[in-house]
Amino acid sequence: MSTAPVTAPAAVRPYESYVYAYPHKTAYRPLPDRPALRALWAGQRTDALSLYLHIPFCEVRCGFCNLFTRIGAPGELTTRYLDALARQATAVREALGDDGPVRFAAAAFGGGTPTFLTAGELDRLCDIAETGAGADLRAVPLSVETSPATATADRLAVLADRGATRLSIGVQSFVEEEARAAVRPQRRAEVEAALGRIRDARFPVLNIDLIYGIDGQTPASWRRSLDAALAWRPEELYLYPLYVRPLTGLGRLGASGDAAWDEQRLRLYRQGRDHLLAQGYEQRSMRMFRRPDAPSEGADDYACQTDGMIGLGCGARSYTATLHYSFDYAVDMREIRSIIDAYTTTEDFSRAEVGRRVDGDEARRRHLLQSLLQAAGMEVADYRERFGGGPAEDFPAELARFAALGWLDPAAGPGLLRLSPEGLAHSDALGPALFSPAVRAAMAAYLPK
Structure with missing residues (x-):
């Protein structure tokens, strides 16, 4: 819990880091005891889990991308990867x-691009x-990421038939x-055609990702x-x-940010x-807007702050109440290829290899930031019921x-x-600003690779 006073800086840079998970994977380290998954999940609530399958392949790598993905899949790599994914799913289900x-x-x-795979x-x-994992895909929300080039009719038909409810x-x-300029070569006609195919497949939810702050972008072009x-x-x-992050395409081109870029963004x-609010959309977070x-x-019974996650694939992470774990993390393409190759030859997925322990203070921080970053905010009573005290005290x-x-x-x-x-x-x-000193230190000590 925080006790040290915090001094507000004279100016706040608005774009320090996108917090999609806490602690960040750059704070993970090899686990010397390699704990058995069965022991990790013993006594954990498993009645409202989230399942994430990671496909680390793309047809191109965008200049801004620092995700765990590689370009292409030579030979039978996708087959070997799916074989390993099946072994991991079986091991995890047994551990539960x-x-x-x-x-x-x-x-x-997610990925990568899951629709890089064939139908x-x-x-x-x-x-x-x-x-393998035991999920009923037709009974739960299933979200799948895609790209304009890989959103083909045969792939979309498979996903629609298997119960996908959201295409992003x-x-x-x-x-x-x-x-x-973002090192993402694509033609407008290709994008529009892909959107037409997605709409024809009648997924209940279509999500479109857009980026602002691209070199040369103006208010008119953004509109x-x-x-x-x-x-x-x-x-x-x-x-x-x-x-612009280290080891990405834009990073290698020497692109960088400054105060003027912050103001532009x-x-x-x-x-x-x-504009989206005027069109009737509701803001759910800084990034997410939804039609009412x-x-x-x-x-309604799943909450990312409290419930566990099972991640399958070499770039996925899993969450228990006391340990977040995954595999090794990299951005450089050579390192990613090496990690994927090692994953495909792994036979024993019964132990956690890389991760970070989550104590009471870290659990409080995670709950607060993941709740507070949602536009709806956080009910203080929910926090107090879980942790015994209030956020203002902690x-x-x-x-x-x-x-x-x-x-x-x-x-x-x-x-x-x-x-x-x-x-x-x-x-x-x-x-x-809610990261703990220990997590900050671990992230600072991480050597990008």
């Missing part, structure tokens, strides 16, 4: 045991999730010059991308600020937010700083901790 109910409340295929391979991927397509920009996406009436839209964020008439997002300095910066909504009332519009705009500064 039969002492209590095992139920998955949500499932997702037949996607069918097998669904079999692995169902017969990374468009990033409908302006071809901007796509090239063109927003309107091009809105023409498809997507149930969801994600607006991502561009980041903030202006474009506000323009995009206001969109189908339900899924199981993190007085941080919350006082957020309030002083105008990031907390004073109209939320004493029972709700909620961000103001300005707080949501600064989510990528607020989230990292």
Whole structure:
């Protein structure tokens, strides 16, 4: 728990880090005891798990991408990868045991690009999730990521038949010059054709990802991308600020950020937010906007702050209440290829190899930041019920700083901790401010590879 005073800086950089999970994988380290999965999951709640299957292949690698993925899959690599995925799924399901109910409340295929796989391979991927891991894909929300080039009719037909409820397509920009500037070569006609095929397949939810802050992007060109996406009436839209990270294509080109770029991204964020709100979308987080008439997002009993996750694949992570674990992490293509090759030859998936222990303080931080970064905010009573005390008692300095910066909504009332519009705009500064000193030190000591 936090006790040290926090001094607000004179100026806050709004784009420090996108916090999609905590602790970040750069804080993970090899686990010297290599704990058995059966022991890790013993006594854990397994009645509302999330299942994530990671496919680390793409047809191209975008200039901004630091995800764990490689270009192409020579030979029989996808077959060997799916074989290993099946072995891992079986080992994990055995480790969960039969002492209590095992139920998955949500499932997702990510990457990489899952639809890099052929239609037949996607069918097998669904079999692995169902017969290997034990998920009922037709009974839970299933989200799948795709790209314009791989969203083919035969692949989409398999996913629709197997119960996919949400297709998320990374468009990033409908302006071809901007796509090239982001090192993502694509033609507008190809993007529109892919969106047409997705709509023809009748998935309940279409999500379109867009990026702002691309070199040469203007308010007018950003508006063109927003309107091009809105023409498809997507149930969801994600607006991502561009980041330039080490070992990525843009990073190697020498691109970098400064205060002027921060201001450009903030202006474009506000323009995009206001435009989507005016079109009737609801803001769910800094990045996510949703149509109010969109189908339900899924199981009401699953909460990412408290429930466990099973990750299958060499880039996926798994969560218990006390340990987050995965495999080795890299961004450099040679390192990624080596890790994937090692994964495909692994026979024994019964132990956790790389991860980070989560103690009481880290659990509090994770619960607070993952709740607070949602536009709906966090019920103080839920936090108090789980941890015994209130967030103001555990993190007085941080919350006082957020309030002083105008990031907390004073109209939320004493029972709700909620961000103001300005707080949501600064989510990528607020989230990292809640990282523990130990996690910060581990991340700083990580050597990118």
